[in-house]
Amino acid sequence: MNTNIDPDLPSYSIGVAQKKTSLTARQIRYYEQEGLVKPARSDGNQRLYSKNDILELKQIKELMGQGLSLAGIKKLKKSNEK
DNA sequence: TTTCTGACA
DNA sequence: TGTCAGCA
Structure with missing residues (x-):
């Protein structure tokens, strides 16, 4: 099969995001509220x-598992982008 | 049925 | 972060 879709092509609802990230809708919405993710x-x-956003959420989950908090992730992201 | 927003504990 | 209510 040839699923040539762009990694930025938005097509997943929060329900799918939950399944793919193992997070809850609350956490996903909170991360977006904090500006960690920017879904369409x-x-x-x-x-x-x-797909890109799903990976972003997974990255956030990984950082949380490393003992980071929203503020810590935001600071890290800021350092990486800026 | 699922998702969204706002608010509270 | 979880949960509740009302709405689309």
């Missing part, structure tokens, strides 16, 4: 996550 919006106001 569709049908009304539904979040649409891309």
